[in-house]
Amino acid sequence: MTTRRFWVFLEQELGHVHPVSWELLGVARVLASQVAEEAAAAGDEVVVEGVLLGHQVRAIAEMAIGYGADRVYLMDDPVLEHYRNCPFYMGIEAIATKYEPEVFLIGATTLGRDLAGAIATSLGTGLTADCTKLEMGDVKGASQKLLLATRPAFGGNIMATIVCRRHRPQMSSVRPRVFPAPAYDPEARGEIVEESLDVTEEGARACILEFIHAKEDTVDIEYSDVIVSGGRGLGGPDGFALIKELADAMGGVVGSSRPCVDAGWISYAHQVGQSGKTVRPKVYVAAGISGALQHKVGMQNSDFIIAINNDPNAPIFEVADVGIIGDLYEVIPAMIKEIKARKEAQA
Amino acid sequence: MFHALVAIKQVPDTTNIRIDPVTGNLVREGVPAIMNPYDAHALAAAVEWKRKLNGRVTVVSMGPNSFITTIREAIELGADRGILVSDRKFAGADTLATSYVLAEVIRAIHEQDPLDLIFFGKQAIDGDTAQVGPGVAVRLDMPIVTYAVAIRAVDLDDATVVVERKTERWTEVVETPLPALLTCEKDIAEIPFAPLPDLIRSLRYEPEVWTMDGPITFDTEMIGVRGSPTIVYQMGTPPLPEPGEKISAREEGIEAALAFTFKKAQEAGVLQTMIGGAQ
Numbered sequence A: 001m002t003t004r005r006f007w008v009f010l011e012q013e014l015g016h017v018h019p020v021s022w023e024l025l026g027v028a029r030v031l032a033s034q035v036a037e038e039a040a041a042a043g044d045e046v047v048v049e050g051v052l053l054g055h056q057v058r059a060i061a062e063m064a065i066g067y068g069a070d071r072v073y074l075m076d077d078p079v080l081e082h083y084r085n086c087p088f089y090m091g092i093e094a095i096a097t098k099y100e101p102e103v104f105l106i107g108a109t110t111l112g113r114d115l116a117g118a119i120a121t122s123l124g125t126g127l128t129a130d131c132t133k134l135e136m137g138d139v140k141g142a143s144q145k146l147l148l149a150t151r152p153a154f155g156g157n158i159m160a161t162i163v164c165r166r167h168r169p170q171m172s173s174v175r176p177r178v179f180p181a182p183a184y185d186p187e188a189r190g191e192i193v194e195e196s197l198d199v200t201e202e203g204a205r206a207c208i209l210e211f212i213h214a215k216e217d218t219v220d221i222e223y224s225d226v227i228v229s230g231g232r233g234l235g236g237p238d239g240f241a242l243i244k245e246l247a248d249a250m251g252g253v254v255g256s257s258r259p260c261v262d263a264g265w266i267s268y269a270h271q272v273g274q275s276g277k278t279v280r281p282k283v284y285v286a287a288g289i290s291g292a293l294q295h296k297v298g299m300q301n302s303d304f305i306i307a308i309n310n311d312p313n314a315p316i317f318e319v320a321d322v323g324i325i326g327d328l329y330e331v332i333p334a335m336i337k338e339i340k341a342r343k344e345a346q347a
Numbered sequence B: 001m002f003h004a005l006v007a008i009k010q011v012p013d014t015t016n017i018r019i020d021p022v023t024g025n026l027v028r029e030g031v032p033a034i035m036n037p038y039d040a041h042a043l044a045a046a047v048e049w050k051r052k053l054n055g056r057v058t059v060v061s062m063g064p065n066s067f068i069t070t071i072r073e074a075i076e077l078g079a080d081r082g083i084l085v086s087d088r089k090f091a092g093a094d095t096l097a098t099s100y101v102l103a104e105v106i107r108a109i110h111e112q113d114p115l116d117l118i119f120f121g122k123q124a125i126d127g128d129t130a131q132v133g134p135g136v137a138v139r140l141d142m143p144i145v146t147y148a149v150a151i152r153a154v155d156l157d158d159a160t161v162v163v164e165r166k167t168e169r170w171t172e173v174v175e176t177p178l179p180a181l182l183t184c185e186k187d188i189a190e191i192p193f194a195p196l197p198d199l200i201r202s203l204r205y206e207p208e209v210w211t212m213d214g215p216i217t218f219d220t221e222m223i224g225v226r227g228s229p230t231i232v233y234q235m236g237t238p239p240l241p242e243p244g245e246k247i248s249a250r251e252e253g254i255e256a257a258l259a260f261t262f263k264k265a266q267e268a269g270v271l272q273t274m275i276g277g278a279q
Ligand SMILES: Cc1cc2nc3c(=O)[nH]c(=O)nc-3n(C[C@H](O)[C@H](O)[C@H](O)COP(=O)(O)OP(=O)(O)OC[C@H]3O[C@@H](n4cnc5c(N)ncnc54)[C@H](O)[C@@H]3O)c2cc1C
Pocket: A154, A155, A156, A230, A231, A232, A233, A234, A256, A257, A258, A259, A260, A271, A272, A273, A274, A275, A276, A277, A287, A288, A289, A290, A291, A292, A293, A294, A295, A298, A308, A309, A310, A311, A314, A326, A327, A328, A329, B014, B015, B016, B017
């Protein structure tokens, strides 16, 4: 009997978990279930496991079990208090060499990308960046199901499915919000296995002298329930005042398409899409956005999409639940008024 | 003397990529090839420090012969030496095989003429993987600072560098021993206008071309398709989502359009969220 391990890197900084960790536990569980039958026939065991590095972060390991990890490998060491490339990749390399996971998923955050390329190289295996779809599937010539990792290529115009035939683990990075977070189960039971780090402070080869917290605009659009995005159809930077007014009325945040960011109408933190953020709010409003592929890939998983565009053939209408054909400068003020009226009626 | 190396890649200008609406294929004709923008900024930073510390800059690129134009462009921007690593056997390399070749070349250069700083772009805009830089750092067993936005100080006597790196949460000021590898954001340096002597030199510059035949040797198991664990299994166009319902505010009136929108929102269970989240 062998154990087929589906691994997730649990990302945290200063004890704050990045929610992508839970999203990936959810995907890992789905992938594990896709090989359940094959594994049962072969008498193999299939497990979902988390890998957690940090200092005094045991509580996160416990939470991970609630989000679906059967087991968490915990490396708790003062050297790991702040993320640094060397001790993190070396620590993970050691655990991975010991347990030989089959699949290893890492969030495509700044931290996760810094780490994933280093781990894949140190383990000598393949890594597919920014996957938007993951599946365990049959591949000709392979004795077991392999990870089919699909990602956009050529500026998002084509989807490429990548496989890693012989090398293990099969690694993928996935952006936050591409997959939904699983439900938390307080009854779930699992195991925490402590591992020790074999890297000293000198071995970390980097010393963080200072943290500078940005004073500028640090909007976190990724995890907002409501996003109102404006595009080139706004006609100029002032249009974002109207977008902001609608976002405020709805209790949401402002998003943008890329040309508005490139033109300096609004900061990059607001950009939705392939080269910006992936979002999946409950409500997404796209105003004056044509709906280019690179924009759609970043927002099409939203629960409810309202598009406002004066071109009846705009591709954004293909993904919208409701498409309003009209001038955004007429529709949005009326919408704000309507929302305010409904709010008042409720109060 | 300060010695920096910059890894530069030539990429299609993805802002100009089109798909043939009939065949669904990529239209390559007329798509200009450019120096990967992040690499251009990384090069600008290397040249800036070369001028401050009175040193030299070497650039390396792996790819077909057409990449020579990009190496010449690097000379124009202030690089002193350019090496094109080119062999048909390197073709089909994924990021693991690419990082192997680049690391072997950088190691050889470092042995001839020790390097202080190695610059990479944050990512190449054709694949957006951001994997090659960290891979090369691991292979060379060098410390890496990714997402570098500013170099505060380079101290050749102490062999340290202080770099600002920007993450999603904050900016970190990191001190790391030299030699070190940086992957750079565009903020790292502005691309300067080429001084005339560099411009003239670049026109006639012939980069060194390194191949499987020398001057260094590569393990054939580690390069090209054989050295690449990942393969492209399938290509397709993204699936079309189910179209939603449209209403024309012009024909039916704004009021009707909004009433329709709110009704749909209610059916989808998001009406409360839409009017400000109050439950
Ligand atoms: C590699 C790559 C990465 C990219 N990444 C991203 C990304 O992350 N995010 C992104 O958004 N784009 C990205 N793009 C760009 C993308 O291809 C499109 O160019 C972009 O999304 C178009 O933005 P837009 O819809 O705002 O502008 P346009 O395409 O110009 O559309 C403007 C729309 O506004 C409508 N309009 C005009 N006036 C009004 C009015 N008064 N009322 C209502 N509607 C009006 C028009 O009918 C039109 O449909 C990327 C491209 C590439 C090649």
